[in-house]
Amino acid sequence: MQSGTINLSQLDGGFDLQSTLESGQTYCWERLDGEMFEDDNLRGSEARYATVVPASRTDSGNPEIITVRQTDGYLDWESTTDADPHLREFLRLGDDLDEIVRQSPDLDVFKEAYDRFRGMRIVNDPVFPCLVSFICSAQMRVERIQLMQENLRREFGTPVELEGDTFYAFPTPEQLAEASEEELRDCGLGYRAPYVKSTAEMVVDGLSPSKAAEMEYYDARNHLKQFMGVGDKVADCVLLFSLGFLNAVPLDTWIRTTIDDYFPECKADGYDEMSRNIRDRFGGQYAGYVQTYIFFHLRTR
Template identity: 35%
Template sequence: MKAELSPKVKAPLFNLEETMICGQTFCWFPEGGKWVNVSRRGVLKVWQHGEHLKYECSDGLPRPLEQIFRFKDDLEEIYSEISKDYVIRRIIERHRGLRVINDELWPCLVSYICSQQLRIPRVRRLMDILARRYGDKISYRGMIYNVLPTPKQLDEVSLSKLKEVGLGYRARYIKKTTNQILKGEVDIKGLYKLPYSEVKRELMKLHGVGEKVADCVALFSMGHLEAFPLDVWTFRAIAKFYPHLLETGGYGVVSRSCRRYFGRYAGYAQEYLFRYIRK
């Protein structure tokens, strides 16, 4: 593979560290002051230098950095729209430059299925084991990197082998979802043409994908910035700062209340609240 080294890409109002450690992605890992993503398109390493983002990649840039890190999102406009009160304004000031990421769909989906009832380090570990055991390998600058297995590769792994990885009951989810995708029961590529509500409905046809996982995939991979995923941490933030949004009802009711309150960029408000409450 031919390595490519770029001096810099303009990164407006961006904080790479905040973006990477806020808990929204399991598809990147730190390595010597850089953040690394490994996909079938190659190895990509990024690091920040002031207002610029530097990168190197093994076989040409897989996607524009402006797309991966959503540099076209006007953060000042987003901040203005979601700043409904003093609380969120204060949180934004603490974490300015955090951007919602745009991960590839398949790794994002698998990681969030794996994430159910698990802490972030454990999810990263599971993704790493899956890649090392069943994915392709890429040699780059004297290092071996492992790619998350494709649906076809995972379909060839037995349920018992997946359980040995440490997935527990999630192994059945991964196995069934992989099979559904290969059979075309859900048109993954076609999802990009659909509005948020239909994307969520289609994703929830997949085994083990409930409202929270569907919202995470819609937000962190498909660009539906109105999505408002709720987990235990976000519920804590809402209960602490916005108890009036905890209407009687389950996940769907509370998520809709938050979307109505924060508006079309509710997903950004969610991520800032999540980052703040976990810090």
């Protein structure tokens, strides 16, 4: 086992592990001393979280466990591998949060959110788990999305051990493509089960979700919409939370409500037009950051 620390005081704009992992951006982590996404868990804890790095991302070619905990200005990690570069990538520790806030619009609702969750960063999840989890997110609460992903990992993922504890990698496209629709429904996926199976088969057959990362924003969104169960909103989530499109603003029910209450001038009929309006209103290149702060703030107040 390896361990290490990352000095958070050296990061521009600081870091907050709990809000980063429990704001509904990522379903790739589990909390070891409590349930993710329970409101009374919000803020102030020094909880430990675990994830499994996909085999496709590790030097060893095997899935590798990382556990991590934030204490007093440091991120302490333990891992089966050198977790430092993975953590910097998955948690976007290189983002200059101070600069992002400077470039964001002067909005009271954003200031409130930023005061509550200072240090929260957008995540950069591995693309296949991110894609599947947001296909599962349709008409579903975050607590149950998390439960569905835990079920998928346990039922279909490769087990990995760290000091006697067993964790599961998120299933590969091959592992999910081989699952039956019935088995997927048993994980609680409901009508999303055939979407997940079909999307896994498409990836196995060679359609690459990560290829969107090389494209211009609208082409990237259209590329992702080829997958079954992926529309404009899910595509924007994958672009923002996995592929580095910090300008993407997923238009979900909460942001739509916010638009009605705070930005009525951005209202429009189609997703495209309203999305463009709100992206401009949120300052363009970092609009996804603004949206994520506002979403978490309003959802948990």
